Amino acid sequence: MQIHISNAIVSLFSFIGAVTLRLLGNLGAIAVFFSLAFVNIFRRKQFREIVNQIFYIGARSSLIVMLVGLFTGMVLGLQLFYTLVKFGSVGALGSAISLSLVREMGPVLTAIMIAARAGSGMAAEIGMLRISEQVDALYTMGVDPVRYLISPRIIASIISFPLLTAFFDLIGILGGYLTGVLLLGTNAGTYFYRVESSLSMVDIRGGFIKALIFGAIVSCICCFQGYFCHMRTDGYGARAVGLATVSAVVLSCVTILIADYVITSFLM
Amino acid sequence: MVMETPLIEFKNVTKRFGEKTVLDKVNLSIYGNRITTIIGKSGTGKSVLLKHIIGLLKPDEGTIIFQGKPVNKMKKSEWKVCRSQIAYLFQNNALLDSMTVLDNVAFPLRQTTNLNRKEIEKRALKRIEELELIEAIHKFPSELSGGMQKRVALARALVTDPKIVLFDEPTTGQDPIRKNMILSMITHYRRKLGFTAIMISHDIPDVFFISDRIIILWEGTVGFEGTYEEAVKLKLPMIDEFFRSLEGFQDELTGLLSREAFKVHYAAMLGGTATVAAVSAALFSVRLDLMHEALGPQAAVEVLRALGEYTNRRFNPIGGFSARHSRDEILTIFPHTSVDKARQLVADFAQELKHEAIDRIQSIAIAKIGAATSFDIYIRAGVAGVSSTDAVDQIIEKARAKQEIVATHRCGSGGNEQ
Numbered sequence: 153m154q155i156h157i158s159n160a161i162v163s164l165f166s167f168i169g170a171v172t173l174r175l176l177g178n179l180g181a182i183a184v185f186f187s188l189a190f191v192n193i194f195r196r197k198q199f200r201e202i203v204n205q206i207f208y209i210g211a212r213s214s215l216i217v218m219l220v221g222l223f224t225g226m227v228l229g230l231q232l233f234y235t236l237v238k239f240g241s242v243g244a245l246g247s248a249i250s251l252s253l254v255r256e257m258g259p260v261l262t263a264i265m266i267a268a269r270a271g272s273g274m275a276a277e278i279g280m281l282r283i284s285e286q287v288d289a290l291y292t293m294g295v296d297p298v299r300y301l302i303s304p305r306i307i308a309s310i311i312s313f314p315l316l317t318a319f320f321d322l323i324g325i326l327g328g329y330l331t332g333v334l335l336l337g338t339n340a341g342t343y344f345y346r347v348e349s350s351l352s353m354v355d356i357r358g359g360f361i362k363a364l365i366f367g368a369i370v371s372c373i374c375c376f377q378g379y380f381c382h383m384r385t386d387g388y389g390a391r392a393v394g395l396a397t398v399s400a401v402v403l404s405c406v407t408i409l410i411a412d413y414v415i416t417s418f419l420m
Numbered sequence: 421m422v423m424e425t426p427l428i429e430f431k432n433v434t435k436r437f438g439e440k441t442v443l444d445k446v447n448l449s450i451y452g453n454r455i456t457t458i459i460g461k462s463g464t465g466k467s468v469l470l471k472h473i474i475g476l477l478k479p480d481e482g483t484i485i486f487q488g489k490p491v492n493k494m495k496k497s498e499w500k501v502c503r504s505q506i507a508y509l510f511q512n513n514a515l516l517d518s519m520t521v522l523d524n525v526a527f528p529l530r531q532t533t534n535l536n537r538k539e540i541e542k543r544a545l546k547r548i549e550e551l552e553l554i555e556a557i558h559k560f561p562s563e564l565s566g567g568m569q570k571r572v573a574l575a576r577a578l579v580t581d582p583k584i585v586l587f588d589e590p591t592t593g594q595d596p597i598r599k600n601m602i603l604s605m606i607t608h609y610r611r612k613l614g615f616t617a618i619m620i621s622h623d624i625p626d627v628f629f630i631s632d633r634i635i636i637l638w639e640g641t642v643g644f645e646g647t648y649e650e651a652v653k654l655k656l657p658m659i660d661e662f663f664r665s666l667e668g669f670q671d672e673l674t675g676l677l678s679r680e681a682f683k684v685h686y687a688a689m690l691g692g693t694a695t696v697a698a699v700s701a702a703l704f705s706v707r708l709d710l711m712h713e714a715l716g717p718q719a720a721v722e723v724l725r726a727l728g729e730y731t732n733r734r735f736n737p738i739g740g741f742s743a744r745h746s747r748d749e750i751l752t753i754f755p756h757t758s759v760d761k762a763r764q765l766v767a768d769f770a771q772e773l774k775h776e777a778i779d780r781i782q783s784i785a786i787a788k789i790g791a792a793t794s795f796d797i798y799i800r801a802g803v804a805g806v807s808s809t810d811a812v813d814q815i816i817e818k819a820r821a822k823q824e825i826v827a828t829h830r831c832g833s834g835g836n837e838q
Contacts, residue, residue, distance in 0.1 A: 197531060288476050289514035292530040293576075294504045300531070 157414030185298075185379070186306070186372045192299035193307045203302040209305070209371075210312030211271040214319060220265050221320035225249060226255060227329020231326075233336050245338050249328035250321075252360045254351060258321040260412050262365035263313060267404035271374035274305055275400035278378030279393035287379070302379065306371045313367030321359065323394045358419045365415060369407050374400040425488060426471060427452040433482035443638040444584040445482065450633075454618040455610055457627045460586065460637030466620045469637065470586050473618065474506050475499065484649050500700060504532070507582035511589050511620075513573040515561040521548065527576045532580070539614055539684045550605075557701070566593035567621055578609060587619040599623065628684060649687075676728045676750065682743030683812060685706045689755050690808055699806040700762035703819035704731065704750045706799055723797060724748065734769050742768040751816055759805045766801045770826035774800060 192198075249273045276299055281287050316352045325347060332338045381396035382388075426449035435443040442465040450473075456465050471477040472484060475491070486502050494502070503833055525648045526544035529535055535543075548554055551571040561569055570593060590606065591599040603623070607630045610617050621627040628634070628648045628828050635649075636644040644651055677685065678687050680752055689699070705725055727750065731742045735752050742752040754762045802823030 181522075284517070285510055285512060285514040286516055288471075289508075289516070290504070291476060292474050292508035293580075294500075294532045295528070392508060 154260065159166040163195075166253060169287075174344060182372060182376050185302070185376050186368070188298050189302040189306050189372070189375070190414035192296065192303040194317045195296075195299050197303060198299070199230040201300065202307055203318030205304045205308030206312055208273075209266065209308045210315060213266050213269050213312070213316060216237040216269060217262055217265055217320050218314045220261060221253075221258070221323035222327040222330075224320075225324030225329075226331045227327075228252060228257075228324070229336070230341060233332050235340065242338055244343050244346060245328070245332045246325075247350035249311070250325055250347040250351050251355060253321050253328075254355050256412070256416070258317045258324060259313075259359050259362035260408060261364060262317045262320045263370055263408045264362065264405050266309075266313065266316065266361045266367075267370045267374070267401055267408065270309075270420070271370050271404050272397050272401050274371065274374040275378035275397045276393055277303075278375055282379060282382050283389055285352035297379075302375045305375055306368065309367040311367075312362055313361040315369075317363040318360060354419075358415075361419070362412060362415050366408050367409055370404045373404045373407060377403070422513060424451055426450060426485075428618075429485040429488060430469075430472070431485065433472065433479045433484060435465070435472065435477065436480050441640055443472075443479070446637075446640070446642055448635055448642045448645055450616070450618055452616050453610075453614060454632035455606065455630055456633045456635060457619045457621055457631040458635045458637060459621065459627070460643075464637045466637055467588055470508070470588055470618065470620060473584075473586060474508050476508075505583040506586065507577040507584070509573050509577040509578060509587045509588055510589055510601065513561070513569045515569060515572055515576070517561045520558050521553060521564070521572050524561070524572055525579050525784055528576065528580050529626070540748060544575075544579055547579045551575045561690060567595065567598055570594060571598075571602070574605075578613075581613055582615055584616045584811055587617060587621075589620050589622065591621065591623050592777055604629065605626065622807065651786045674727070675732055677741055677743045679743050679745060682741065682745075682751070685741050686812060698756050698758055700754045700757045700759050700803060701806050701815045701819050702752045702754070702766050702801055702803045703816055703823060704752070704761060704799060704801050705823065706797065708750045727799070730769075730773065734772065735765070738765075743810070745816055748752065749816070749820075751812070751819070753806065753815075761802055762803045770799070771800065773827040795829070798825050801826045802822060 193202075228249050229245065230247055233242060236242045236244055237249065278287075281301065287301070289299045290300055329340070329343060333340045334344050377396040377400040379395075381392045384392045384395060386392075388397045428450040430446045431449045432445055433446045434441065446465075446469065460466050467475070469476060472479060478492075491502075492498060497688075508649070516527060519527065519678050520542060523549055526540050529540040529543060533540070545554075545557075548557060551574060553568065553571055553575065556564055556568055556572075561572065564572065570590065574590060577587075587606065594602060606617055606619070609615070619627065619631070627749075631648060633646065634644065634648055634651055635642060637642075645653065670743065674683075704727065706727060724744070728742070728744070731750055731752060735742060735754070739756065740752050740754045744752050745751050754765065757765070800823045802819040802821065804815060804818035804822055812816075
């Protein structure tokens, strides 16, 4: 009986140890990967590819981000209106919507939406390039695959995320106006006055800092998953690409929420 | 004599994937300005070896020496310069599938040179034209056939005028005409651009005619390294097994060896024979003209097929080997056989043809084409001695000069023999 218990304890610790080592190894690999990609942003012949990626990650995501922003603002308008009515402070609707959007919901939801749309695309595309030996082909042609494939995506994300967050915030505030003012009858002047007076540059800057960091996190995780999909042990070929895409989106979303907490605790 | 320094050397290179050792203490030398062909059974590590040369894989043990300097001791910038001299043609082409043919071919120039747009396009188009791809210039790889994709990959590999080109099965998926075109193009460009070609190929014996050196990979190690002539002289079981596999390369029509395989067999026989005094040859030919006139070309095809089958059945057991050398001529070599003995063999064969084969030939022809018209079959044969200096064409000439009719068959609708 004692031998069984001690074996179980050893197994548990070895499992925890193995998971920790793998996690630390992956974190180290991602850090090196990001550093290499970041350094390569400033190499020659990058401009065209960066613009392409800004178009794909930024411009092509703007519609979906604005749509989500609009409905988030509208739902916030509804929910907060009925909550504030209970306390007789409907006039604070503009403040509540703008602050929650700019500080939290804008950066987080934008990052999650882009992770789902562009991040999954990055992981799948790079994964396909990897399994069809196109990444190796780039290397044999003297083209650094990290420079050509990863760096433009990372810098494009770092540029696009804050811009899309700004769109999200703006459309979200307008969404709150639609429900709070036009539908439920709050005073329009009060709504916009509250938005203007309660938002400070600190809030806006904090939101943008989050968006910048989320951009780097999402692009790095998604590119990393795609780039190393051939080294997965849980699947090969097209299945590995599928699994890499799933991991990219899930890890991005979880990391965004964890990072959000950490950044917020530093900013507050 | 000054010893030539190898361009690339493998010293005790070992590579493992998990438990499996793919390369096991491989030692080999690759010399500049030559075509070196690596042959070996599937899964013996040929592609792995090639990927070590360009640095896509790194050895677990051992050293790769590039132009006299170990790669693992080179600075990153030094290795980058070395690597820029190498181009690689992937087995599965590895074309960038989101780019058109033109963009694929121009890609290495766009990314690694400072040439202007016009010059890049000019150079890319030149290669594209040379590889007969001009009509596919704006197509994507997925819109092309396997053969065309291979040629695009070849154009991309050659567009930067590399000093070393690694070809991983360049003729896979090509029709025989294109296969010949690619192999001759490799030799042509090698001469023109002066690059060193390292090629993996299963196209035995075709590659022997363009290769300066052959490396046989066997069970993860180098089984043979040297020229083709050296290979055929050696009596190693492993090499024999390779050359025996040539028997698979048969003339589809007659079931005989292809001309290339015949030449390889012939060279191997001369290489392995101390004296060639006792080698003879017989040239069989069939008069097909009357048959053509009466029954059309298909009858001739059937007759040739049947004749090939009988030649094989009669002469293979005694060590002979045969191939069709023109439309209607079959050359058979009899090793260790004097001219007199060969004449006797041919006479016996003629008897067999008269009594058995020719009837069957007729029945095959009629059954296949449903014909009931009369036609004539003349089979001629000539026997000649073979000397060690004789080329195959010379043997044919000698035997043709001695040809006479050995079997005649005049068939009516009932197939009456005369």
